[in-house]
Amino acid sequence: MKFSLWHRGSAPAAVQIARRSALPAPSPGRGELRRLRQQVPLIDAALDKLVRLMGAFTVRCEDPAVEQELARFLRRVETGAGRQGLRGFLESYLSDLLTYGGAVGEMLPAPDGRGLAAVVNCPGEAVTVRPAEDGPGLRFYAGPDGLPGREVPYPELILFTPLDPAAGEIWGRSLLEGLEGPAAVLETIFRSMRANFERAGSLRYAVTYRPAAGDPTDPEEAAKLIAREWRAAMDTPPDTVSDFVAVGDVQVRVIGADGPVLDTETPVRQLLEQIVAKLGVPPFLLGLHWSTTERMSTQQADLLTSELERYRALLTPVIRRILDTHLRLLGRGVPFSVEWEAISLQDAGALAAARYDNARAAELESRLPAGPKAAGAAIPS
Numbered sequence: 001m002k003f004s005l006w007h008r009g010s011a012p013a014a015v016q017i018a019r020r021s022a023l024p025a026p027s028p029g030r031g032e033l034r035r036l037r038q039q040v041p042l043i044d045a046a047l048d049k050l051v052r053l054m055g056a057f058t059v060r061c062e063d064p065a066v067e068q069e070l071a072r073f074l075r076r077v078e079t080g081a082g083r084q085g086l087r088g089f090l091e092s093y094l095s096d097l098l099t100y101g102g103a104v105g106e107m108l109p110a111p112d113g114r115g116l117a118a119v120v121n122c123p124g125e126a127v128t129v130r131p132a133e134d135g136p137g138l139r140f141y142a143g144p145d146g147l148p149g150r151e152v153p154y155p156e157l158i159l160f161t162p163l164d165p166a167a168g169e170i171w172g173r174s175l176l177e178g179l180e181g182p183a184a185v186l187e188t189i190f191r192s193m194r195a196n197f198e199r200a201g202s203l204r205y206a207v208t209y210r211p212a213a214g215d216p217t218d219p220e221e222a223a224k225l226i227a228r229e230w231r232a233a234m235d236t237p238p239d240t241v242s243d244f245v246a247v248g249d250v251q252v253r254v255i256g257a258d259g260p261v262l263d264t265e266t267p268v269r270q271l272l273e274q275i276v277a278k279l280g281v282p283p284f285l286l287g288l289h290w291s292t293t294e295r296m297s298t299q300q301a302d303l304l305t306s307e308l309e310r311y312r313a314l315l316t317p318v319i320r321r322i323l324d325t326h327l328r329l330l331g332r333g334v335p336f337s338v339e340w341e342a343i344s345l346q347d348a349g350a351l352a353a354a355r356y357d358n359a360r361a362a363e364l365e366s367r368l369p370a371g372p373k374a375a376g377a378a379i380p381s
Helices: 030-039 041-052 064-076 086-100 180-201 219-234 265-279 294-329 348-367 372-376
Strands: 057-061 078-080 102-109 116-122 127-131 138-142 158-162 205-210 249-254 336-340
Touching (some): 030 041, 030 086, 041 086, 041 265, 041 294, 064 086, 078 086, 086 102, 086 116, 086 158, 086 294, 102 294, 138 158, 180 265, 205 219, 294 336
Parallel strands (some): 078 116
Antiparallel strands (some): 057 336, 102 116, 102 158, 127 138, 205 249
8 A cells, every 4th residue: 555645756755854053933032041050950951761661662563573663663763863663752752742732843754755754853942843624734934045935745754743732822831831930039039049059168357457546557568568568468379378467456357257158048949949840750750859758659659650641642653654654655554552561659668568468469359269158258367
């Protein structure tokens, strides 16, 4: 069965979307979202954790030859930048999806038209997505080198996934929306801490000379002499010590030593709590040991599992579409299934104990006598 792509021409499709940012971002604040990950390491670490925790998947098919071909394709497909394997493409795809609220990719057929040669990620700035006039479909416009966008001739080769788009909108919402304020305050606190520690590490001194009443010494000359001797005492080599000796009412103090040091632990923790709550990653996975109770860790792990299942539900159609396109170009319309590995964030010892309890309960239930009397039978010890 031929793929509909070849009904439009005899040659394989070339690259349709520019690989660099050429047009304005499809949603406002794309540059700010990228900067947000760079200025707050906790945000970048949390998004990386979500991508890494997605886990692996396998493809099952009733035809062993097709299943072997799909396994080979998953391992060896080109994904750009010298990388191979669909896993790398999906990690970049999910990272863009979480950061910018949408992800764009493109499937490139092989030169001979048999299967896909590559699956690559595309910058969101290089494509404009608009709704189709005659249905729920989408139309993609590419604008390489900053030229006006042109509609791509083979939209069936474009991959696009939005994250929670608002009603009437196409591009989704970034997971980082709403964190601009906490991140700005956090950056201000860190900047102030840096300035304070720079002052504390490189002390500045105030030397005050108060001439006594009736002292015939010229105050200006005395101040110059004190400044010269103080500078000489401070400029001594690191391995030597030089004393500063003065006569009269001379006071030396550290500038800023009398000022109180603000407590940053409480406000920083409050800001980090808002960031963690928005991203949905348990604090203990980011090195924040706010709670050590096993019950709290278990609940957080369950919530994270539900979030990962949600992201898997967004990636599964992308995987199926890539593999289906590859098989159709090979002339094999064979059904297959995508099976993800089970997500387990619980402690291995707790899981082993739970499995033991379940096995013990099943064994005891198997010993119960059959029939109506089983309801009142005692379970043997």
